Amino acid sequence: MNPPSPLVAEAATGHRPATAADGPGWDPLDAEPGPDAARCLGLYAKLAAGVTVVTARGPDGPLGMTVSAVTSLSARPPLLLACLRNGSRTLTAIRGNGSFAVHLLREEQSGLAARFADPAATAAERFAGAQGRQVLGVPVLSGALAWTVCLLSDVRRYGDHHLVVGRVAAVHVGGGRPLLWHDRRFGTLTGATGGEAG
Ligand SMILES: Cc1cc2nc3c(=O)[nH]c(=O)nc-3n(C[C@H](O)[C@H](O)[C@H](O)COP(=O)(O)O)c2cc1C
Numbered sequence: 001m002n003p004p005s006p007l008v009a010e011a012a013t014g015h016r017p018a019t020a021a022d023g024p025g026w027d028p029l030d031a032e033p034g035p036d037a038a039r040c041l042g043l044y045a046k047l048a049a050g051v052t053v054v055t056a057r058g059p060d061g062p063l064g065m066t067v068s069a070v071t072s073l074s075a076r077p078p079l080l081l082a083c084l085r086n087g088s089r090t091l092t093a094i095r096g097n098g099s100f101a102v103h104l105l106r107e108e109q110s111g112l113a114a115r116f117a118d119p120a121a122t123a124a125e126r127f128a129g130a131q132g133r134q135v136l137g138v139p140v141l142s143g144a145l146a147w148t149v150c151l152l153s154d155v156r157r158y159g160d161h162h163l164v165v166g167r168v169a170a171v172h173v174g175g176g177r178p179l180l181w182h183d184r185r186f187g188t189l190t191g192a193t194g195g196e197a198g
Helices: 006-013 037-045 089-097 107-117 123-127
Strands: 052-058 061-067 070-074 079-085 099-104 132-135 138-141 146-158 161-173 179-182 185-188
Touching: 052 079, 052 089, 052 107, 052 138, 061 079, 061 089, 061 107, 061 123, 061 138, 079 089, 079 099, 079 146, 089 099, 089 146, 089 161, 099 138, 099 161, 107 123, 107 179, 107 185, 138 146
Parallel strands: none
Antiparallel strands: 052 061, 052 099, 070 079, 079 161, 099 146, 132 138, 146 161, 179 185
């Protein structure tokens, strides 16, 4: 296979391609560090996402937090992933316990999402008044659009977050419409915008 032309390499990375004058350890990001964190966060804010609450059993009771960085990963085997910030109490509980639940919230549940995101709220305050039960030893909240209980399959750090991969062990799909997060605000679906996807 022919090496990519310098033009293609530049278009793909946004940086000039290495030349013969560059040493073996040459890293384009050293010379041009790229967009700063604030610009990247501006980009991430444009990613429309469903809102979830991730829960786990902690040493002193249930723990949970609001998470929008949740994605389906594989159907065979069934895997999903979530990105949790370093130092999160919920992440510590997931690592300690090896399992967690993900609740996809309904559009009426923005109050619950705000509560589970409040850094000043204790775990008890986050769960106050919420109905729930244990499934496979994990606290599961009632009333979500859908929920799953996952067994921890992989966890690894990437920058200021951890990538958490779970194997889906139990699933419940209820009714309703999803709560969305976009441009740092909660939103709802306003209807279909086009035809069926292929
Ligand atoms: C809509 C919304 C989405 C969020 N998504 C994430 C996320 O994907 N990952 C994350 O680590 N924190 C996310 N957060 C922030 C956490 O919910 C927040 O830091 C929380 O206090 C962490 O709780 P813990 O430290 O008790 O585990 C989100 C907050 C909101 C309001």
